[in-house]
Each structure stands twice: as C-alpha cells, then as structure tokens.
Amino acid sequence: xxxxxxxxxxxxxxxxxxxxxxxxxxxxxxxxxxxxxxxxxxxxxxxxxxxxxxxxxxxxxxxxxxxxxxxxxxxxxxxxxxxxxxxxxxxxxxxxxxxxxxxxxxxxxxxxxxxxxxxxxxxxxxxxxxxxxxxxxxxxxxxxxxxxxxxxxxxxxxxxxxxxxxxxxxxxxxxxxxxxxxxxxxxxxxxxxxxxxxxxxxxxxxxxxxxxxxxxxxxxxxxxxxxxxxxxxxxxxxxxxxxxxx
Amino acid sequence: xxxxxxxxxxxxxxxxxxxxxxxxxxxxxxxxxxxxxxxxxxxxxxxxxxxxxxxxxxxxxxxxxxxxxxxxxxxxxxxxxxxxxxxxxxxxxxxxxxxxxxxxxxxxxxxxxxxxxxxxxxxxxxxxxxxxxxxxxxxxxxxxxxxxxxxxxxxxxxxxxxxxxxxxxxxxxxxxxxxxxxxxxxxxxxxxxxxxxxxxxxxxxxxxxxxxxxxxxxxxxxxxxxxxxxxxxxxxxxxxxxxxxxxxxxxxxxxxxxxxxxxxxxxxxxxxxxxxxxxxxxxxxxxxxxxxxxxxxxxxxxxxxxxxxxxxxxxxxxxxxxxxxxxxxxxxxxxxxxxxxxxxxxxxxxxxxxxxxxxxxxxxxxxxxxxxxxxxxxxxxxxxxxxxxxxxxxxxxxxxxxxxxxxxxxxxxxxxxxxxxxxxxxxxxxxxxxxxxxxxxxxxxxxxxxxxxxxxxxxxxxxxxxxxxxxxxxxxxxxxxxxxxxxxxxxxxxxxxxxxxxxxxxxxxxxxxxxxxxxxxx
Numbered sequence: 001x002x003x004x005x006x007x008x009x010x011x012x013x014x015x016x017x018x019x020x021x022x023x024x025x026x027x028x029x030x031x032x033x034x035x036x037x038x039x040x041x042x043x044x045x046x047x048x049x050x051x052x053x054x055x056x057x058x059x060x061x062x063x064x065x066x067x068x069x070x071x072x073x074x075x076x077x078x079x080x081x082x083x084x085x086x087x088x089x090x091x092x093x094x095x096x097x098x099x100x101x102x103x104x105x106x107x108x109x110x111x112x113x114x115x116x117x118x119x120x121x122x123x124x125x126x127x128x129x130x131x132x133x134x135x136x137x138x139x140x141x142x143x144x145x146x147x148x149x150x151x152x153x154x155x156x157x158x159x160x161x162x163x164x165x166x167x168x169x170x171x172x173x174x175x176x177x178x179x180x181x182x183x184x185x186x187x188x189x190x191x192x193x194x195x196x197x198x199x200x201x202x203x204x205x206x207x208x209x210x211x212x213x214x215x216x217x218x219x220x221x222x223x224x225x226x227x228x229x230x231x232x233x234x235x236x237x238x239x240x241x242x243x244x245x246x
Numbered sequence: 247x248x249x250x251x252x253x254x255x256x257x258x259x260x261x262x263x264x265x266x267x268x269x270x271x272x273x274x275x276x277x278x279x280x281x282x283x284x285x286x287x288x289x290x291x292x293x294x295x296x297x298x299x300x301x302x303x304x305x306x307x308x309x310x311x312x313x314x315x316x317x318x319x320x321x322x323x324x325x326x327x328x329x330x331x332x333x334x335x336x337x338x339x340x341x342x343x344x345x346x347x348x349x350x351x352x353x354x355x356x357x358x359x360x361x362x363x364x365x366x367x368x369x370x371x372x373x374x375x376x377x378x379x380x381x382x383x384x385x386x387x388x389x390x391x392x393x394x395x396x397x398x399x400x401x402x403x404x405x406x407x408x409x410x411x412x413x414x415x416x417x418x419x420x421x422x423x424x425x426x427x428x429x430x431x432x433x434x435x436x437x438x439x440x441x442x443x444x445x446x447x448x449x450x451x452x453x454x455x456x457x458x459x460x461x462x463x464x465x466x467x468x469x470x471x472x473x474x475x476x477x478x479x480x481x482x483x484x485x486x487x488x489x490x491x492x493x494x495x496x497x498x499x500x501x502x503x504x505x506x507x508x509x510x511x512x513x514x515x516x517x518x519x520x521x522x523x524x525x526x527x528x529x530x531x532x533x534x535x536x537x538x539x540x541x542x543x544x545x546x547x548x549x550x551x552x553x554x555x556x557x558x559x560x561x562x563x564x565x566x567x568x569x570x571x572x573x574x575x576x577x578x579x580x581x582x583x584x585x586x587x588x589x590x591x592x593x594x595x596x597x598x599x600x601x602x603x604x605x606x607x608x609x610x611x612x613x614x615x616x617x618x619x620x621x622x623x624x625x626x627x628x629x630x631x632x633x634x635x636x637x638x639x640x641x642x643x644x645x646x647x648x649x650x651x652x653x654x655x656x657x658x659x660x661x662x663x664x665x666x667x668x669x670x671x672x673x674x675x676x677x678x679x680x681x682x683x684x685x686x687x688x689x690x691x692x693x694x695x696x697x698x699x700x701x702x703x704x705x706x707x708x709x710x711x712x713x714x715x716x717x718x719x720x721x722x723x724x725x726x727x728x729x730x731x732x733x734x735x736x737x738x739x740x741x742x743x744x745x746x747x748x749x750x751x752x753x754x755x756x757x758x759x760x761x762x763x764x765x766x767x768x
Contacts (some may be wrong), residue, residue: 063683071674071768087609097671098628098640112613113626113642121617127619128593132251132613157760180749184670185720188704192670192743217331218671 019154024207043160044133045084045125048107048226050076053213055173055203059134063172070177072100072217073199076224077087077163078134079105086110086133091125092117093138093165103222122147129160138165144170173203175212183220194220251391251477253415255355255365257336257372258399259329262349263289264330267318269380277314280305280452281320288320292720295344325349325707335379339371343485352392354481369410383739389413391477394422419475423448430469435462447473488524491586492517499579503566514558517585526592527552528587533565537578550610552644555616564622594601613645624645632659634666634709634727636676636753636765659758666727668741673753673765680762683754684709685718685744695724695740695756711763716747724756 043058051057059065059077067074071093078088078101087110090096094115100109112132117124121140129135129151152170155162164171177197184193195217200210214227259265264279268291273279278294281286283657289310290299309315325348333351337343341354358368362585369386386409398421400410413421419420425748428436444450451474458470471478492513499508521528529552534544547561560762617625626642629649633639641656643649649656657763687693687703702725709715723742730736739757741764746752751767 069768073669075674094678095675097629097672097674097676098642099636100674101628102630103672104611108628108630111628112645113628114616114624115626115642116624118619120601124616124619127612127616131609180751182720182745182749182751185722185743185745185751186721187720188701190720190722191668192745195671195751195767222671 003017007210011069014187029205034089041140042159044081046087047076047080047083047224049223050080052226053173053175053199053201053211053215055201055205059161060172061159061161062131062157064152064155064168064170066166066168066171066174067166068166068174068176069180070197071165072104072224073135073175073177073197073215074163074165075101075104075106076217078136081134081161087112087131088221089132089135091128091135091137092121092140093136093196096236103218104224114148122151125162126151127153129155129162130158132160132163134163136163136165139168171204173201175201176202177217207225250416251394251475252480253355253390254352254388254392254477254481255358255369255372256346256350256387256389256392256395256399257350257376258396259332259349259376259381260383260385261289261291262329263320263325264291264294265381265383266348269328272323273316275382278315280308280312280315280317282317282507283320296424298323322348332376332379332381333511337374338430338620339375342481345484346392347634350396350532352395352481353483355388365412365738366410366695369412371406371410384409386410387413389421390415390418391472392479392481393472393477394418394475397422409712418477419448419451422473423451427614429473432465432469433682435466435469441542451475463519490517490521490524490528490590491582491584492520492524495582496580499581501579503563506566507563510562510583511555511559513583514555514562514585517558518553521587521590522593525588525592526590527593528590529553530753531558531561532584532586532588532589533562535565535586536582536584538581539578541578548646550650551607552591560614560618560622567621578643616643629653629656630660631656632662632664634664634668634729635674636668637678637680638741639667640671641678666725668743668753671767673767675766677763677765680755680764681711683752683761683763685742685754685756685761686715693761694757697724699724699740704744705723705744707754710746710750712750718744720745720747721749723754 008210043056044061046054046059050059060081063146065077067077078148082088083105088106089112091114101111109122110166114128116122125135125137148169151162162168167174176199178200179198181196182192182194184190197215197217199213199215201213202210216223216225216227218224257316263281266473267273267279267281268275268277276293277291278297278299279291280294280299281289282305284376285302285305287299289301290308294312294496299308299312299315304672310648312741329348333343333345334353340353340358342357343351345351354569355365355368359365362368362371365388369388372386373384387395387397387401388411389395389398390413391398394413398413425452426445429441429447430436434468439450444453450470453470455467455470462469469480494510494513496506496509500509520580524528528549529554530546530548530677532544532546534542536542544566547663549557566580567691607708613625623644625645627645629643630639631641637679639660641649646696685705688706691703696702705718705721707715708718721744723744725742726740728736728738729737737757742754742756745752752763753765753767755762755764
C-alpha cells in the first residue's frame with residue numbers, strides 16, 4: 001500500500017498544496033475502494049427514489065447507514081425491503097409515526113417495534129438483527145467503539161442492515177437532509193402538502209465532497225422520489241376545507 | 247331405540263348469565279346486575295328485575311329505573327366457563343349429562359331415579375349438589391321428553407313453589423295442552439297459528455298430523471310432535487372433556503415473582519406434556535392467580551404459534567410482575583396458580599417442516615427472545631386506527647396479542663371517514679407525550695383563539711422544546727377539534743401547522759393549557 005500512495009515527486013516540489021490535496025484524496029479513494037471489495041455483500045431490494053442516493057445504488061446487506069435530520073428518509077430506506085417481503089424492526093424510537101411508516105411503503109404486518117429497550121439497547125438491537133432484515137434505531141448517546149464493532153460484526157454475519165437515526169461510526173454512508181423546503185403552507189392558509197429536500201451523502205466509498213441530490217420527501221401525491229431537473233411542479237397554497245369542526 | 251319419548255330430567259339455573267358474572271366477580275346475591283349487548287340489556291339479575299329492568303331495554307332507561315344498577319358487557323364465553331364446574335359436579339353423581347346451553351342440562355331420569363329410590367329423591371340429590379358448588383336457585387323438571395321437562399322446570403318460576411316439578415309418566419300431553427303456542431320457539435309459526443285461532447299446544451296437537459305436514463313441512467311436523475308430547479329428541483350425553491389444566495398450591499404462600507416462576511417450572515412442563523400426549527397444542531391459555539388476601543386475577547394470553555413450557559412460564563412471570571422487574575415483590579403473597587388451555591389445536595397442524603422451520607417461526611423465536619429481555623409489552627406491532635389526532639390513529643399491540651376489540655374493530659374504525667383529520671403527508675414523529683412549545687405574535691404578545699374561533703394575532707416567533715426562538719416562515723390554522731363536548735373528558739382544541747425558519751414543520755395544538763407540539767414532520 002505504501003507504494004501506491006508514495007507521491008512521484010517530493011511534496012516540497014509540488015506546485016501548490018491544493019494539487020497535492022486532490023492527489024492524496026484520489027489515492028485514498030483508491031485504497032478505500034480496494035478495502036471494501038467483498039465477495040459476499042449483496043444488495044437488498046431498494047425503492048428507486050432512494051437507490052440513487054446510495055453508493056453503489058443499493059442498500060447493502062450487513063452494513064450500517066446513518067440518516068440525520070429526517071425520520072421520513074430513514075423510513076424510505078426501509079420501504080424497499082419491506083415491500084419485497086422482508087421484516088423490519090424499530091428499536092428505541094418511541095415517537096415513530098406509524099402512519100408515516102405505512103405511507104412510506106412499509107408493510108405494518110411485518111414491522112416490529114421495541115420503543116423502550118432501556119439499558120439493553122445493544123442486546124435488543126443485536127437480537128432483532130438476528131431475525132429481521134432491516135433494523136431502524138436511534139443509538140444512545142454513548143456507544144463505545146467496542147460495542148460498535150461487536151454490532152457491526154453481528155450485522156455482517158447475519159446479513160442484516162442497520163439504519164440509525166443519528167451518527168454511526170462505521171456507516172457505509174451518511175445521509176443528511178439539508179435545505180428543507182415545504183410546499184403548500186402559506187401565511188395563515190393552506191396545509192403541508194409536499195416537501196423538497198437536498199440530501200447530502202457522504203460515504204466510505206465516496207471520496208471528497210458529499211454527493212448532493214434533490215428529493216421529494218414526499219411529493220404532493222405522497223410518493224417519495226428523486227426530484228429531476230425537469231418537471232418540478234409547484235404546489236400552491238390551498239384552502240384547507242376538510243379540517244372543519246366535527 | 248324406544249318408540250315413546252325418553253323420560254327426561256332437566257336441570258335449569260335461572261338467570262345464568264348474571265349468576266355467572268356474580269360468581270366470577272364475587273358480587274353479592276342481591277346486587278342489581280345487568281349484562282349489556284349492543285347497548286341493550288341482555289340479561290338482568292332478580293334484584294334488577296324487581297326494579298323494572300327488562301331484557302331489550304336501553305342502558306340509560308335501565309339505569310334510570312334502577313339507579314344502583316351495575317351494567318357490564320355480556321360475555322358468552324364466561325357463561326360456558328362458569329357452567330363448567332357446575333356440570334362437572336353434576337357428572338360426579340349422575341353420568342350421561344347433555345349440556346343444552348349454559349345454565350341448562352338434561353339427563354335421562356331412569357337411572358338416577360332407580361339409584362336414589364325415586365325421581366323426587368334424585369332431583370333433590372342434584373339440587374343439594376348444586377347448592378354445594380354455590381348455585382342456590384336451581385330448578386328441576388321431570389317429564390317425558392326434554393321439551394316437556396323444560397316447560398315443567400320453567401313453570402316453577404311463576405309459582406315460586408317447590409323447586410322440583412314432576413309430570414307423571416305418559417301424562418305429558420295433558421300437561422302441555424294449556425300452554426301457548428309461542429313456547430314452540432318458532433315465532434313465524436306461532437303468529438300464523440294464532441291467526442288461525444289456534445292458541446294452545448293442545449289445540450295444535452289436536453290437528454291431523456298429515457294435514458300439518460302438508461301445510462307446514464317437516465319443521466311443522468317436529469313442532470306438532472313436541473306439542474303433542476311425543477318429543478322425538480333423545481338425551482345425547484356428552485363425553486366429559488379431559489382436564490388439561492395444571493394447578494399448584496403454595497404452602498406457605500410465595501411473595502416473590504422469581505420464586506413462583508421457579509416453583510411452577512415442573513408444572514408447566516407437565517402441562518405441555520399432557521397436551522402433547524393427546525396430540526394437542528395450546529394456542530391460548532388462561533392463567534388464574536389467587537393471592538393470600540383472597541382476590542383472584544386471571545387473564546388470557548394468546549400465542550402467535552403455540553405454547554411451549556418456556557412460553558407458559560414467561561406468561562406466568564409477565565402476569566405476576568406486570569410492569570415491574572423480575573426481582574420486585576408482590577402486593578400480596580400468591581397462594582395458588584392455575585393454568586388452563588383456552589383454545590387447543592391438533593398438533594399435526596403445527597408440525598415443523600421437514601427442511602427446517604418457516605421464516606415466521608424464526609421471526610417468532612427471535613422476538614420471543616427480545617420479549618424475554620424487555621417484557622411482554624416491550625415488543626409491539628402497529629395498526630392504524632381511526633381518529634383525528636395522529637396519536638389516536640396509532641394503535642400499538644404487544645407481539646402475539648390481539649388489539650383491544652379485535653382486528654375487526656380497528657379496521658372498522660380506520661375505515662370510517664373521520665371528518666377533520668389532517669390531509670397531506672402524515673407526520674413521521676409523533677411525540678408519545680406532547681411537548682410544551684412557545685408561539686408568540688409580534689412584540690412578544692400571546693397568540694390565542696377567541697370565542698368566535700378567530701386567531702387574535704398571527705404567529706411570528708416559535709420556540710421548539712429546548713430550542714431558541716426562531717421566526718415563523720409559514721403557518722395555517724386554527725382547525726378546531728371538538729369531540730364529546732358534553733363530556734368532561736372530551737376534547738376541545740385548535741390545531742395548527744407551522745414551518746419555522748430552519749425548515750422544520752410542526753403539528754401544534756392550542757388548548758386551555760397553552761401551546762403544545764403534537765407531532766413533527768421530519
């Protein structure tokens with residue numbers, strides 16, 4: 001490896017530090033690409049809107065993904081496997097909106113919730129990862145590196161995928177929702193109808209700057225899809241007539 | 247097969263549904279009880295009937311007639327369950343008992359009357375046995391055929407005389423003759439006969455059998471034979487079901503959950519083994535716990551597959567500890583524990599496949615392991631029910647249990663239209679406890695809704711729980727919800743949607759106690 005990253009010229013001779021930095025980044029990416037080559041990793045079925053975000057275009061079995069700032073996006077990651085018949089588990093998220101899970105495309109018949117694992121978070125998550133395909137969890141504030149690597153090896157062994165709401169040290173990719181824009185709500189009228197976000201993806205196999213994608217989360221038909229450049233419908237604020245007194 | 251009707255002894259416990267509830271819940275004999283089905287009185291106790299409560303009365307009407315009435319939902323399963331010890335006690339002294347319905351059983355009179363030296367003595371022996379198991383008000387009728395015997399037994403309730411009525415052999419036709427035709431329990435036939443001027447069973451019996459057959463068909467023939475005292479039905483004695491329950495007495499009573507669970511381990515093994523020896527598996531069990539202080543608690547536990555000994559033990563532990571931990575003490579020491587199968591299934595339906603188990607079995611054993619860590623109520627499945635608030639629409643059910651009211655009730659409520667529910671995407675975060683937030687108008691004024699339902703000021707600033715104040719970028723509301731306004735526990739609130747400057751969207755609620763965040767669209 002040391003041969004591969006040895007610069008062909010002495011650093012002092014470099015034209016500028018920027019050129020060196022880009023070269024180093026490129027070489028680091030090559031190393032990472034070699035390290036992550038695994039024969040046994042297979043992809044889980046992934047819904048098309050989400051697949052574009054992920055490195056490699058699939059949700060990889062036996063790995064972890066971190067989702068920041070958005071529960072809906074995390075649910076969208078679960079939707080693909082669930083629609084294909086896999087079981088999903090949710091650990092330590094007592095505030096999960098079940099209706100939103102169903103709207104994202106998760107089959108509630110194959111969804112198991114453990115809202116309060118208490119101080120047994122690691123054991124419960126590991127036990128659930130043994131039997132279900134995807135586990136969505138909010139990790140506690142203090143997870144030791146030893147616990148992380150134990151859980152990661154368990155995931156690799158069982159071929160199940162972890163989606164965390166919050167940072168996870170050994171994640172395959174980190175998806176962060178930035179630039180959150182809601183459509184349909186005006187100044188005293190309308191209702192929340194659609195949401196357009198920018199998702200910034202950083203990952204172990206992605207080098208340098210985060211990859212950015214525009215997404216509807218969801219669009220006005222409540223479908224989660226990527227927002228292409230063309231055909232961006234604008235949703236005008238509408239009167240909310242249905243929510244009358246009952 | 248004899249040609250004439252069988253000499254029959256019928257045992258009748260009046261008001262069995264209310265009796266069963268009184269036995270189960272330890273009510274006094276004079277408690278005015280009413281059992282309610284579909285908003286109407288299904289059965290009531292004698293005390294309630296004295297105050298004018300009748301079957302078919304609406305609940306409010308019944309309560310206004312009898313102010314201290316205890317109204318409970320009617321449970322047909324409880325009727326059967328409470329009658330089981332009674333019929334078992336009868337089978338101890340008379341073999342060959344047929345259960346007609348809970349509260350009523352019939353048997354052939356010949357055997358017992360020869361054994362006890364007469365029909366009256368046999369009936370008295372039965373009544374004494376019933377008094378021994380706590381049923382005081384029973385009646386006995388003896389006649390030719392179950393139909394005549396039932397009328398004989400029920401005649402007592404009018405006369406309040408002796409609890410035993412014996413119609414002499416071969417005089418059933420004369421006994422039945424003066425009764426009205428509505429006793430045949432065929433309303434259409436009874437109305438028609440009355441229109442034809444035939445009001446009593448005797449008059450109906452006097453008709454020619456062939457003409458009755460031509461006019462009313464086979465069912466009419468059966469009714470005619472009942473009316474003429476030639477009841478064709480025989481006593482069809484039941485086979486007493488094998489007792490699969492398992493019980494344990496603790497002497498001295500135990501006061502720690504882990505002690506009880508450990509002591510019950512062998513009994514749980516035997517319970518499952520005994521079922522297995524009859525090629526059965528239990529899919530639902532009932533655990534009854536009696537404490538030293540005398541009260542008993544029981545509940546039914548369902549299982550997605552079937553109970554192993556370990557599962558039974560888990561349910562015992564969960565029932566005892568409730569929400570507490572395994573080490574926690576009990577409020578009163580446990581004196582006895584009883585487990586009985588509530589529904590069983592042939593074991594053949596649950597054989598594991600030749601090439602390993604199905605996926606669901608793997609899921610189930612994994613989830614049972616998690617349940618062992620966090621308790622029975624810690625592993626949940628979700629359903630969407632009906633409601634206006636996101637928290638109402640979420641129903642969480644422990645793994646393996648049925649939702650309250652059953653799956654059908656949840657589906658029915660979610661299928662209703664619910665005017666006033668929010669359109670648009672549902673919120674992804676629904677706070678288990680709503681959180682206090684701050685919403686302010688310009689110059690720091692409060693934002694309120696006046697009596698006309700109008701907003702006093704437009705919201706300008708918003709502070710999420712534990713966050714700094716940020717400007718409001720978009721909002722809408724108020725959308726009022728007024729549920730059960732006539733009730734103190736009803737809901738009166740106004741809902742808002744609000745997007746703050748950081749792009750976060752909230753579902754807010756304003757009620758008398760201030761502003762609250764109900765859910766977040768994140």
